[in-house]
Amino acid sequence: MILYALVLVLLGLGIHGLLAKRNLLKKIIALAILDYGVNLLLIVVGYRAGGGAPILLPGEDPAAFARGSVDPLPQALVLTSIVIGLGVTMLLVAMALRLHQRYGTLDVDRMDRLRG
Amino acid sequence: MDPVLAGLAALVVLGSAAALAMRNLLSAVIAVGIAGMGLAILFLLLGAPDIAITQVVVEVIVVTVMIRAVARTGDEEEGRPRSPAAILAGAGAALVIGGAALAAFAALPPLGAPRPTPSFWYLAESLPGAGAANAVTAIVLDFRGYDTLGEATVILAAVAGALVVARGSGGGAAGERDGAEAAEPAEAPAPAAPAAARGREEAIRAQG
Amino acid sequence: MRRDEEGLSEIVRTVARETLAVILVYGLGLAFYGHLTPGGGFPGGVCAACGLVMAVLASGNRSGFVAAIRGRVAALEAFGALGYLGVAALGWTAGQFMQSSLPRGTPFTPEGAPFLVILNLAVLLKVGAGLFAGFAALVAFGREAPPAGGGEGRA
Known part of the structure; x- marks a missing residue:
């Protein structure tokens, strides 16, 4: 239960940061936190009480392995999702740097004012 | 509850909250790095070593990239806090989204319950079907x-x-x-950066 | 800016130089044994990119070094993508695209699943080179050409 609570808190913090923070880097950090929450949710849903890693060891009984291991499917999805999150973060940081170069600030409100 | 899980969860929450609350951007980036590393250990405890390894190395690069960005733009978060109306609107949105999330989470099965999913097939077929342990x-x-x-x-x-x-x-x-650039790739002199930005970069290096 | 081109101190540079190979081999191992142990092409690629990022940060961007190697990095990424697609296309010999067609050896050894090993290495090249190219672009940001539209002089 505490893990579901953690997921909820991370999602809330991420959404709060995305909406309320005005600094672009803070927004990117909030997106990363939202990412944490989603990834953790998938892993937690795939968790099985007492389950080990979904890796078959030599000599292990395959049938017992299939019954006892945690769910590998969410892990496979999260694995790529994390790396994609990194690529997206890089893209966002590049955009934020470009905006900072253009407007001299990372504050979205001041960017609005400068444009007008 | 398991004290280890509880401690790690507290670490992740504290790191994330600190990352959003701190006004110094460098501190915020380091705090989010702490949260990510705690999350990696959590993944390991949840039976996902692949994810744990990936999370660790990805976190390192994310923090590096963000520190570069902070060094380029200065580490003070600009601007004053939002107006009370905006804070109220944010709180309202958080209540609505949080309520919906709570309702959704209540429908989830309890932690660790076995679920019938295609994973049985995947687990049984991974070695004979794909040759992977x-x-x-x-x-x-x-x-x-x-x-x-x-x-x-x-x-x-x-x-x-x-x-x-x-x-x-x-x-x-x-x-x-x-x-x-293609004509003179290697020796192209780097144009001068703004003096102010350079000063800030030096200051940040001196701190670190 | 000057310190940015020179990199960090001699000690840091030496340590980075000596550990770079270890980190690259670790990333390669993560990918190579990815079908037997935790790891795989994605973490291996990010790990290799980590090592390269460390090398760039420690030794600095001397005489446009980053811009000079970026073309090669992009070529590596294309090589990885072509490798992935090539192995996937080999599946046509077994019936359809993306079908595991290569012969399999004894389980629990690297040659037990050459299909997966090659795909993992292709993903390693693709992810590692791609992420490093992205980082190189951020390092070289604003250094290659002065911005046309008033990017200078801010406080």
């Missing part, structure tokens, strides 16, 4: 190889976007400059 790799590369192809394409698109955004000058003449 690691079921995650079997899914990523064999059973769902098309997904991975698509995800590799997404990474390519994101990185290509970052390259384009970081290279363009923000107004025309991009093609000409590319040609000039």
